[in-house]
Amino acid sequence: MGQDVALSNPGEIVPQNQALATTDRVIFQNGEVEQGWEAVPRGFLREERETHYQIGRLWRALIIAAAVLALLNSGRLVTMVSGLSVGPVEDTIIVMSETWHEQMNERGLAQFAEEVRAKIDVWRAATWDDVEEELPAGEREGALLRGAQGGV
Amino acid sequence: MLFPTFEFGVFFLVVFAVGWELRRDPNWRKLFLVGASYFFYGWWDWRFVGLLVLSSAINFSAGWLLDRLGRPSMRKTVVAFAVILNLSILGFFKYYGFFLDSLRVLLETLNLERDLPFMQVILPVGISFFTFQGISYVVDVYRGHVRASHSVLDVFLYISFFPQLVAGPIVRAADFLPQLDETPRLTRAMGAIGVVLILSGLIKKMVIANYLATELVDPVFFDPSVLGGADLLIGVYGYAVQIYCDFSGYSDIAIGVAALLGYKFSENFNQPYRASSLQDFWRRWHISLSTWLRDYLYIPLGGNRGGGFATYRNLFLTMFLGGLWHGAAWTFVFWGAFHGAALGIERFARQKLNALAPPAGEEPGYITRLSRPLNRVLGVIATFHLVCFAWIFFRAENFTLASTYVTGLADWSVPSLYVTPFIAALIAGSLCFQFTPPKLAEWLARPLEYAPSAVLGLVLGLGIFLIWAAAPAGVAPFIYFQF
Numbered sequence: 097m098g099q100d101v102a103l104s105n106p107g108e109i110v111p112q113n114q115a116l117a118t119t120d121r122v123i124f125q126n127g128e129v130e131q132g133w134e135a136v137p138r139g140f141l142r143e144e145r146e147t148h149y150q151i152g153r154l155w156r157a158l159i160i161a162a163a164v165l166a167l168l169n170s171g172r173l174v175t176m177v178s179g180l181s182v183g184p185v186e187d188t189i190i191v192m193s194e195t196w197h198e199q200m201n202e203r204g205l206a207q208f209a210e211e212v213r214a215k216i217d218v219w220r221a222a223t224w225d226d227v228e229e230e231l232p233a234g235e236r237e238g239a240l241l242r243g244a245q246g247g248v
Numbered sequence: 249m250l251f252p253t254f255e256f257g258v259f260f261l262v263v264f265a266v267g268w269e270l271r272r273d274p275n276w277r278k279l280f281l282v283g284a285s286y287f288f289y290g291w292w293d294w295r296f297v298g299l300l301v302l303s304s305a306i307n308f309s310a311g312w313l314l315d316r317l318g319r320p321s322m323r324k325t326v327v328a329f330a331v332i333l334n335l336s337i338l339g340f341f342k343y344y345g346f347f348l349d350s351l352r353v354l355l356e357t358l359n360l361e362r363d364l365p366f367m368q369v370i371l372p373v374g375i376s377f378f379t380f381q382g383i384s385y386v387v388d389v390y391r392g393h394v395r396a397s398h399s400v401l402d403v404f405l406y407i408s409f410f411p412q413l414v415a416g417p418i419v420r421a422a423d424f425l426p427q428l429d430e431t432p433r434l435t436r437a438m439g440a441i442g443v444v445l446i447l448s449g450l451i452k453k454m455v456i457a458n459y460l461a462t463e464l465v466d467p468v469f470f471d472p473s474v475l476g477g478a479d480l481l482i483g484v485y486g487y488a489v490q491i492y493c494d495f496s497g498y499s500d501i502a503i504g505v506a507a508l509l510g511y512k513f514s515e516n517f518n519q520p521y522r523a524s525s526l527q528d529f530w531r532r533w534h535i536s537l538s539t540w541l542r543d544y545l546y547i548p549l550g551g552n553r554g555g556g557f558a559t560y561r562n563l564f565l566t567m568f569l570g571g572l573w574h575g576a577a578w579t580f581v582f583w584g585a586f587h588g589a590a591l592g593i594e595r596f597a598r599q600k601l602n603a604l605a606p607p608a609g610e611e612p613g614y615i616t617r618l619s620r621p622l623n624r625v626l627g628v629i630a631t632f633h634l635v636c637f638a639w640i641f642f643r644a645e646n647f648t649l650a651s652t653y654v655t656g657l658a659d660w661s662v663p664s665l666y667v668t669p670f671i672a673a674l675i676a677g678s679l680c681f682q683f684t685p686p687k688l689a690e691w692l693a694r695p696l697e698y699a700p701s702a703v704l705g706l707v708l709g710l711g712i713f714l715i716w717a718a719a720p721a722g723v724a725p726f727i728y729f730q731f
Contacts, residue, residue, distance in 0.1 A: 160705025
């Protein structure tokens, strides 16, 4: 069932504690509903507020993510912008990126990417013998046997 | 413009900011998203933007006409004409060269050599996907499954919306158009799942698929004749994982990006390698294509309504044409035909086995109950290997290489060159993820729903940083771009 919600003027926002269903009517204190105004379901307002809040939250998150990448991944930034065509704007972007990368290098932030890459390269280069050395003695025999059977 | 690039990052930031700023004015928002989608598509080649406009205009006009025509015969003519136009565009760009090459070989075989017209036709990226979306719109309007849109912008946005434009998922008009009528919303759940899907898609594509491609699959498939059975076996397992991670990674990013813009797409992959039958596999693999083929090809052909032979024929034809859709080469045709034939055999075997089962309501015996889990395990292993066998033809450049590959699988005398612990771990780890709880992404997204923006930003930023740092250098195109 719908209910009537009394508001003092058309510009007033529906109070949060007053639930408006789709059948509700908004009646202003002078007893009239101004032309062009309509009752809005409470759910709609809640969704609108939620969307507004989430856009702000995600926008801030995206900016933080971009900042993290600019700080830690400045080397990649230089690689990316170096592919730009020749021109005054492009040249400025390239110079700015290189200066930024130098700054990050001096502060040691650009090293993280190289450390991750070095770790991955160690894993990539690992052989089955390296894996066997890492294993405890008991498991090593089994691994050796499996290796021989598999021809690897 | 590829998803895992700096350009796309900047592009998405702009689209996110402006798109949501325009949310109170739906028409401006749609116009902006259409413009952004055309810019995204034109980044590859501006000349093909015209093709996208033409495809959208054909389908909008057909829908508009169907809405106004009452006579069934006229409506049938319009829908047939629209489908033929769509398929003609696809056929010209995708199959012209294939048709001429095949004709040339046929004439040579018959000693009737002729000078055939030569024309190099460039394949526009994503043409198979947006053509199928267009056909889906027209047919759905004809069938009454969706109301014909009176807004040009809606249809243009439906066909060109950038997250799914070049490699799917193939979004249905009935799923997408109603979302355009509503005020766009962004919820906690959509934001969190969007971030998780983007990260999981990037890991799948940039780390797993790219390493497997460069360090195993490309060299193994380049010349299989010099390799032994171990390399070839791991090579095809690797390709199974690579194509899954490549394509489902793209789908994950597309669904995640769409979610951040307020739109919901259905899932396109559901752990396909845990399927215990081929029928089950096709319910989990490229779901948007398999359901499209079912609804717009298998069922119009008669589906399973015509009895035994007609059902097998329809099944085979559907998969055969599904194979051809993937690419203009006989290897793709064989891949589709193999799946069609195998699905038919599986259906036949299931019917025979069902006839032997105890009558409904009767308590199954101990042996039956004990054998069920074993049957399932055997089913998963058998299905995976059948799918892998078919992948050899899907990946190989030609039949000669594919047959060399298949025969080489029996030769285990040559020591392995490519099976390293790193590659083995990538394959084994990826296959293990096929057996995790099905809604893992939603479960991972739950803590992010209420996380502050700083935490969300750090998760996203550090996640992308680690993926970029761990991934091989360069950005490889997605496999499904060629289709």
